[in-house]
Amino acid sequence: MELGDRHGRVATDLRVSLTDRCNLRCQYCMPAEGLDWMPAEETLTDDELNRLIAIAVTRLGVTDVRFTGGEPLLRRGLPAIVAATKALPGSPRTAITTNALGLKHTAAALAAAGLDRVNVSLDTTDPETFERITRRPRLHDVLDGLAAAQAAGMRPVKVNAVLLRGINDHEAPDLLRWCMKHEYELRFIEQMPLDAQHGWDRASMVTADETLALLGESFRLTPLDGRGSAPAEKFLVDDGPHTVGIIGSVTRPFCGDCNRVRLTADGQVRNCLFAREESDLRAALRSGASDDELAQRWVAAMATKRPGHGIDDPAFLQPTRPMSAIGG
Structure with a gap:
């Protein structure tokens, strides 16, 4: 079996949310007061999680597993x-x-356990701006974490940055210089309509084109081929060796090549980041379903995947779950 849909795409990349909890309060993700966290009894246990991942890998053709949150480092036993x-x-x-x-x-x-790569969310290297965005004075901890991942051999260490108009968009060239200096691979991601407050406004979003223009004032960027199903368009910076990625989820959607499927911390399959429907594996698992039955349910969930996320459709509705409860 495989996780195919009606549009010829096959999911081989599984994104596993380990928790909806987070120790930052990034303004494009959740309100300052935080959210009501998922009750512990609704969260998959380690054994349940391992069983579903094993089904995905051994029966359904998954070759890549990315652990997300909330903040996945808050999951004990990671x-x-x-x-x-x-x-x-x-x-x-x-x-x-x-x-x-x-x-x-x-x-x-984590490196000793076999973790291959790390993506770190970091929108600025300025302490005041970091605190303004995340509502926490913790930039030093992020920088220490980046260095620790690199020292542990998990290369390339990638940095994911969201530009916010009037807050950190002017820092784009400096952030790229900083990442190149430290041998981190930077990717800019368009802000997506996944905030808990439902306050996303396309007009205020810094687009991929704007980001490229900001970078183009300081660097010569050459497009690279071979993107495949990867979300980032990659550009060579000043003839190399460094590159920068642009993930234009909103203005440059890559839905036609999507190979991802998501499993939430409470055992729901989401066949698209922006899906409004989910398929419940937890209830079946806790009711005694066999591995074959769980695999069949997963296959059925993927079969209904839509051709695109539909953000440009006038009828688009933001998912009820915020990013912190879905996983990236």
Whole structure:
């Protein structure tokens, strides 16, 4: 079996949300007061999580597993979950998307467990701007976490940045210089309509074209071929060796080549980041469903995937779950 849809796409990249909790309050993600977290009894246990990942890898053709949140480093037992995933047949590639606040203390253990790569969310290297965006004075912890991941051998260490108009958009060239200096691979991501407050406004979003124009004032960017199903368009910076990526999820959608499927922390399959429907694996799993039955449910969930996210459709509705509860 495979996780195919009616449009010829096959999902081989599984994004696993480990928790909806987070220790930052980024203004484009959640309100300052935070959210009501998922009750513990609704969250998949480690054994349940490992079983579903094993089904995806051994029965459904998944080759890449990325752990997300909320903030995945808040999940106790994360190194053991990574190790269990890496021990599966074919040793799937593993990665984590994190705010890196706790990475200084966990990078070595995660690398020893087999974690291959780390993506760190970082929108600025200015402490005041960082606190304005995240509502927490924790920039030093993120920088320490980045260095720890690199020292642990998880290369390339990638940095994901969101530009916010009037807040940090002017920093784009400086952020690229900083990443090149430290040998981090930078990717700018358009702000997406996934905030808990539902305050996203396309008119205020810094677009991929605007980001390229900002960078073009300081660097010579040459497009690179071979994007495949990767979300980022990559550009060579000043003839190399460094590159920068642009993920234009809104204005340059890549839905036609999407190979991703998502599993939420409470065991729901989401066949698209912007889906408004989910398929419940947790209830079936806890009711005694066999691995074959769970795999069939997963296949059925993917079959209904729409051709695109539809953000440009006048009838588009933002998902009820925010990014912190979906996973990136």
